[in-house]
Structure formats: C-alpha cells, structure tokens
Amino acid sequence: MPMVALAASLLMQSSPAAPFAYVTNQGDNTISVVDLAQNKSIATIKVGEKPAGVAAAADNSRVYVTNPVGKTVSVIDPAAQKVIATIPAGSGPLGIALHPSGNPLLVADWYDDRIFVIDTRKLAVTRTFPTGRSPSGIAYNSKGTRVYVTNRDDNNLAVFDTRSYKQLALIQTGKAPFGVTVSPDDKTLYAANVQNNSISIIDATTLKVTATVGVQEFPYASAVDPVHQHLFVTNQHDDTVSVIDLRTNTVIKTLDVSGYPEGIMLEPGGRRVAVANWFGDQLDMIDTETLEITQSIKTGNGSRAFGLFIAPRE
Amino acid sequence: MSKILKSLAVTLLLTPALALAHGPSRLKVEKEVDVNAPPAKVWGLLKDFCAIEKWHPAVAKCTGSGGNAVGATRELRLNDPNTGPTIDEELLKYDDAKMFYKYKITKVDPAVVPVANYASQIQVEDDGKGGSRVTWKGGFYRVDPTNNPKKGQDDEAATSAINGIYDAGLGKIKALFAGGK
Numbered sequence: 366m367p368m369v370a371l372a373a374s375l376l377m378q379s380s381p382a383a384p385f386a387y388v389t390n391q392g393d394n395t396i397s398v399v400d401l402a403q404n405k406s407i408a409t410i411k412v413g414e415k416p417a418g419v420a421a422a423a424d425n426s427r428v429y430v431t432n433p434v435g436k437t438v439s440v441i442d443p444a445a446q447k448v449i450a451t452i453p454a455g456s457g458p459l460g461i462a463l464h465p466s467g468n469p470l471l472v473a474d475w476y477d478d479r480i481f482v483i484d485t486r487k488l489a490v491t492r493t494f495p496t497g498r499s500p501s502g503i504a505y506n507s508k509g510t511r512v513y514v515t516n517r518d519d520n521n522l523a524v525f526d527t528r529s530y531k532q533l534a535l536i537q538t539g540k541a542p543f544g545v546t547v548s549p550d551d552k553t554l555y556a557a558n559v560q561n562n563s564i565s566i567i568d569a570t571t572l573k574v575t576a577t578v579g580v581q582e583f584p585y586a587s588a589v590d591p592v593h594q595h596l597f598v599t600n601q602h603d604d605t606v607s608v609i610d611l612r613t614n615t616v617i618k619t620l621d622v623s624g625y626p627e628g629i630m631l632e633p634g635g636r637r638v639a640v641a642n643w644f645g646d647q648l649d650m651i652d653t654e655t656l657e658i659t660q661s662i663k664t665g666n667g668s669r670a671f672g673l674f675i676a677p678r679e
Numbered sequence: 680m681s682k683i684l685k686s687l688a689v690t691l692l693l694t695p696a697l698a699l700a701h702g703p704s705r706l707k708v709e710k711e712v713d714v715n716a717p718p719a720k721v722w723g724l725l726k727d728f729c730a731i732e733k734w735h736p737a738v739a740k741c742t743g744s745g746g747n748a749v750g751a752t753r754e755l756r757l758n759d760p761n762t763g764p765t766i767d768e769e770l771l772k773y774d775d776a777k778m779f780y781k782y783k784i785t786k787v788d789p790a791v792v793p794v795a796n797y798a799s800q801i802q803v804e805d806d807g808k809g810g811s812r813v814t815w816k817g818g819f820y821r822v823d824p825t826n827n828p829k830k831g832q833d834d835e836a837a838t839s840a841i842n843g844i845y846d847a848g849l850g851k852i853k854a855l856f857a858g859g860k
Binding site: 433 | 704798
C-alpha cells in the first residue's frame, strides 16, 4: 500500500506543468481538457448529465464537476483522464467549491437550498447545512476560513464559517446574484447580479457593499486581475465581457466574445483571462495587457465552466 | 413548534423558491439555412426589427416601436392579425455591419410558446460562394422551473416549440430567395 501511495504521489509531481482548463460541456455531457500552453483541447472526458459547475484542485490532483440534471458530482483523476467516482448530491447540484487544502468539497443544491459537504478522501457526503433560496455561486477565501454563497432568489450573499458552517452574515446584493468571486488578497467579494445588470462590490472585512457597478445584460461570473486591478465580467445575453477598473469602479472596456459567456478565470501567471462560451462552444482568451482576445480554443457543446476551472495554480 | 406549523413553515419557505427559480439547465437551439442570394439582399429583408412579419409564416402582424435602436420593442401577433395571440419582444443588440441583431421575449403566454428567459440572435453571413447563410439561435429555459416539470412545460416542449419556430422562419427566408432574386 505505501508503494501505491508513493507511486501516486510521484505521478502527480511528474504531471505536466502547463495549466489546464477543465471546461464543462453541458450539451455533450463531457468536460474538455484544454492545454493552455498549447491552446488546444487535448482530451474529452464523459461525465454526468448536463455538467455545469467545476472545481479543479490547485495542485491539479483532482477535478470535481456538478451535474445538475444527473443530480451527481463527478470526481475526475486528471492524470488518468477518467472519472473515478460519482457521488449523488441532492436535487440540483450546481455551484461547487473546493477547500484550498483539497478537502472538503462544497456543493450548492439549487433546488433544496442547502450546501453539501463532501469529504474528498471518503468521496461521500458527510453533512449538509442550510442556506437561502436557490444558492448559485460558492467560493472560499484563500485561507479556507470563510465560504461565501450567493442566494439567487433571496438577493443576498451568505458568509459562513468553515469550521462550524454557522452563518456569520447575510449581505444584501442586487437582484439575482449568481457568480461570486473572492479577490486574491481575500479583502473583496464580487457578486454578479443577473437581473439588474450590475456587480456588487463587497468589503469582506466590514461585510458592507462598497459599490455597485453597472455592466451589460445578464452578468454571470467574474475574475480579478490583481496586477492591473481589473475585474472581468461575463455578460451572458450581451455576448460581451466588461472590464472594470477597480481603482475607479468604472467600466473601461466592453469586449465582444463568441456567445453567451459564462465561466471566467485568470490564468496562473496572470497573462490571460479564459472565458467559456455556452453558445460559442469555445474558450476565448483575453490578454490582460491589451484587453483583446488573442486566442480562441474550441471546446464542446454548451461550454459553461462555472467555478475555478484552471489548474495547477499557485 | 407543532408538527403542522412546522410543515406549514417549510411549505412557505419552499414555495417562493419554486415560483421564482428557473432550473439550472438552459436549453439552446441553433439552426442555419443556406440562401441563394447575396448577404446584402438577405439582410435587406431581415434588417428591420419589425420585418419579421415579412419572413415568418406564423407572424401575421408586427407592431414596432423604436425602430432598430437598442431597447426597441415589437409585438408579434400570430396566425391572425386581429385576434391571434401575441409575443412581446425587445431589441438587445443591433449590428448593421455584422448583419445581426439580438432580442429577448419580454412577455408571452406559456401556452403559446412554452419558454422562459428567452434570448435569441439572427445573423446573415457570406457563404463565400455568392450566397448567404442565415443563422438563428436562441437560449432559454423551460416554463416549469420545478425539478419535476409538467408535461408541456418541460425541456422537450420548450425545445420543440423553438425548433418549429426557427424551421418555419428559415424555411420561408430560403423560399423567398429560391429563384435567386
């Protein structure tokens, strides 16, 4: 047994260094594995029914995918490029976040208004805790001490302690908050308000909304570029990405992307932002210096990538 | 809390969620048709937001407001110009150079078109052979947001309705230019 464990850890260490994007393809019931160094899809892995959310472990040892229609979570071994377990999770698992240490995994149940806590060693649900109506986005801070959940149909964001899962605060956002993003320094939260086309910017210390910035139709998710102090926001119905300057809280650019942009994340190293397009069926890569699309990488039908979908990362 | 009160509380808590939420799986339909006419001619037919009454067989009458400016609206009356059911739509994006516009449904009876949160785009492109390709694509949800949708308000009903609408419209566009006009 120790030999097996040793072999496994050697395998992980020798896995390629290129960051990979794991893109859920809702229409194909697959994920595309995209090599971001080569700008191409290198594998397609069958998962559950209508995959949407994704959480890649920071060290690239595991990838977890929610299948809202299949009502399961697929556990993927990226080195072997296969599903190693499928865990039933309530009525509509969608939002998903992995603790920075790799354990546990939290999954938001859209229909039953609760969060599942999954032990990633046992690969089983160990407990649940309640939240507001239609929880959508879920994100940890980098220390793993707090977890933030947007309750879409309550128009608020819940703050939980990650030891007790006690709700510490409830912050009013705009209408129908979906994706939630934590800044790399843990100081700020960003909630995308789908139904009033804005972003709520929240101070994670005072737990107060400090600004609300208007974007385009149906904002869905966001990504922070800490070097340039920009926030990138996907606007689903507008087929664009808004770039907000976080020093002035104003939109400095609105870029056309290929269609129904959803999941968005900064590449490790910060050179580009990857945008998954549900209608475009591709990743559009935005250069963080020039704010132009420099590459587009074909993925599968109905690409969503809702969550932290790129690994390995620091 | 008594058992009855407790179950009432649970019901009260759950009901609004069911009323407001839509299911997490959005649906899409994408259709295209090759048309035997140059893109400028085909776009000439499609370009006005309210021109749909000329190229869609189910639209008996279109009443527009705001022209082709973002925020413009149109009311489509189906089947019969006076008594038919209506669909209200709003223009979201308009690009004359790229020959496309995007719009959303703002009001429709689910018995007429069983979709929710519907947004769509129609575009004319050069097929590189002297003709055009028209693409019509839409993203939407089923009407019944619950986890066990009623028949007629499920994914299948929504997808089949939109497929029918797109096929009919694109079929007529193709037919209108069939003689290479």
